Amino acid sequence: MSLRASGKSLVFLDFDGVLNHAAWLEKLFLKGIDEWSPGMSFDRECVARLNRIIDETGALVVVSSSWRHAFVAFRFCSRLTVSQEP
Numbered sequence: 298m299s300l301r302a303s304g305k306s307l308v309f310l311d312f313d314g315v316l317n318h319a320a321w322l323e324k325l326f327l328k329g330i331d332e333w334s335p336g337m338s339f340d341r342e343c344v345a346r347l348n349r350i351i352d353e354t355g356a357l358v359v360v361s362s363s364w365r366h367a368f369v370a371f372r373f374c375s376r377l378t379v380s381q382e383p
Contacts, residue, residue: 306356308347313362316343 310316316339317332325332332338350356 306354307359308350308356309359309361310347311362312339316340316347318343 318340321340321343322332351358
């Protein structure tokens with residue numbers, strides 16, 4: 298069955314500027330937190346918003362970020378969980 302026939306929507310996701318925007322990175326920097334610390338790479342509110350969109354629409358995610366070259370799929374999934382507020 299084709300994607301069109303399945304009725305699924307797609308979310309083309311870039312990370313930089315979407316999930317790890319400048320204000321988030323500045324917040325981490327000011328608190329002395331390394332952006333690569335577990336659970337800190339992405340803004341938790343942005344991740345929650347993305348998860349809500351996926352849950353409510355059943356959309357599939359297409360990673361359109363250069364990050365797709367650096368990480369394997371399971372590492373993406375672990376980074377897209379909502380973490381504690383820094």
